[in-house]
Amino acid sequence: MHYVKDYLNSLKEGNLLGFECNSCKHRWLTIQNFCPNCGSHDIKDTYLSKRGKIVTYTILDVVPTNFKDKAPYAIAIIELEDGSRIQARIENIKDKDLLGRDVTFEKGDEEGLLFKLE
C-alpha cells in the first residue's frame, strides 16, 4: 500500500505507481484502498503501463493560473495497455481529432502527468 507522496515520487523516476487487485486483477492509479471493480481489500502496489489510447479528451483554452503559459493543451482519459485508465495532459496539440490516438508517458512532476502523441 502506498500514499500520494509515493505516487508523486514514482513519477519523478519515470514510473506510474498504481494498484492491482489480487482477486480480480483490476488495475488503477488513484488512491483507493478497496478494489473499485470487485470491492476486495486484497490489493498490491504495481507499476502501470506507460503506453495507451485516448478514450475521451478536451482541449483547454481557459486554464488555471499556474498553467497559463502552456495553453492550449489537451486533457485526456487514456486507457493504458494493461487496461487501467488515467487522466493526463498532452501538450503541442496540432489537430482537434484525438479520439483513439496512441500516446506514451512523457514525464510526471509537480504539474502532474504529461503524455505525448505518438
Added chain:
Amino acid sequence: MKNVYVAGVGMTNFGKSERLGRELALEAAISAIEDAGIEPKDIDATYVSSAFGIGENQVHVGPLINSALGIPDRPSLTIESACSGSSAAFHEAYVALSSGFYNIALVVGYEKLTMNSTPENTRLFAMASDFWYEGLNGVTFPGLYALMATAHMNKYGTSEEMLGSIAIKNHRNGFYNPKAHFRKIIDMDTYLKSPVVAYPLKLYDSCPFSDGAAAIILINEDAKIKKSELVKVLASVRSGSMAALQDRNDYTGIPGAKIASEKAYKYSKTSPEMISFAEVHDCFTIAEVMAMEDIGFFKKGDGGKASLEGITQFDGKKPVNPSGGLKAKGHPVSATGIAQIVEIYDQMLFRVDKNRQVSNPEIGLTHNVGATGGSVTINIFRRLK
C-alpha cells in the same frame, strides 16, 4: 416518518454583488422567514452551506447567521458538498424533520465568487476534483465536463446544435426571471460563434461564476405555523459516484444521479412520466443532457434530440429549468441546490412570470450535482391543493 413541507422561500438576485457572502445569506434567510410567516425564534435548527467561504476569510458561517437572527443558542451546521452543498444541507434538514427531532429548520446556501479573476476561480473549482489525479494535471472544471461531452457526442451523436438549443432555452427562461444573472436572449448563431472554453464546450455552454444566496423554511407536520401554502417533500435522496472520472466505466452520464433518482421515484411512488417539471444541474449544456437521461426523462442518448425538438421548453411536454437553470439564472455554487427548490415552490404557487410559468406544476423534481457527480441530490415535491 413525519411529513415534511417547504413553507417559505427567499432568494437574492444572482450575479455580481458588492456585499459579503454572509450578508447575502442573511438577506435570503430573512426573506424565507418572512415568506413563511414565522419569527426567527420559531427555528429549531439552521443548516448553512458554502464551498469557498475561505476566499472571504470566513468559515463557520452558521453561528453568524443565527447570531444575526437573534437566535445564537440554536444549533447550526455549515456544510460543504461542492456545487451540491445546499441540497446536501436540505437533505440533512429533511432527515432531522422527518424523524421528528426538529420541527422547523432554516436551510440557506450562499456563495461569493466574483471578486476573484476567472483563472483564480478556475483554480478554486479544480479543487473539487480528485486533485492529485485530476486537478494537478491542469484539468479545469469545464474540462472535466468537456471529457464527458466528447464521450457523449462520440457515442450518441449529440451535436453542437442540440447543446445550443439548451443554452438558448435557458437564456430565454432566464430573461423572464428577475433574479437571474443573465437576462439576455441568445440565438443559435451567437451560441455557435462563442469562444471555446474547453473543446468541445464553448462560452455559451457554460454557467457563470455568480454571487448569491437562497434560503427555505422547512417544516414537519408537527410545526405550528399559520401559513397554508405548503409544498410537500415526497422524497429526498443523496448518492455518489467514483470521485475521479477515469475510475468510472462510462463518461456519458453520472452514475450517482441515476441511483438517487431511481430511489427517489421508489420512495415517492412516482415515475419519470409523472414528473411535471424539473430543475436540473446544467453547469454546462452537456450536464443538462446527461441529467435528463439519468433521471429517466429520455432514453440514454436522446436528451440532446429532445431538447432540439422543444420538449423541454417551459410550455413543452417536459419543462426543464424554467428558472433559466445554472446557465442563465447563475451558479453561486452552494446557493444552487436551494435555488432549485425556490423555483419549484414559486412555480407550484403560480407566482413566477407568466412567460415561464409551467401550466400544470403538480410534481416537481430537483437534480443537484457536486463536482462531476461525486455527490448528487434528487428531491421530489408535490403541490398541495
